[in-house]
Amino acid sequence: MLEENVKAFISNDFYVDCDYYETEDETTIKHGFQLLIFYCPPREEG
Numbered sequence: 001m002l003e004e005n006v007k008a009f010i011s012n013d014f015y016v017d018c019d020y021y022e023t024e025d026e027t028t029i030k031h032g033f034q035l036l037i038f039y040c041p042p043r044e045e046g
Contacts, residue, residue, distance in 0.1 A: 013041050 008017040017036040022029065 013039060015040055
């Protein structure tokens, strides 16, 4: 998890995806960060 350019990782039952973005218009620069967290519990078979 401590490597450069990591965009997603799994920790226990969670999947975490992160995305940093920059958009530039003629007059403004926008920076943003999207964080997506999924809870993925193990399925029970039977």
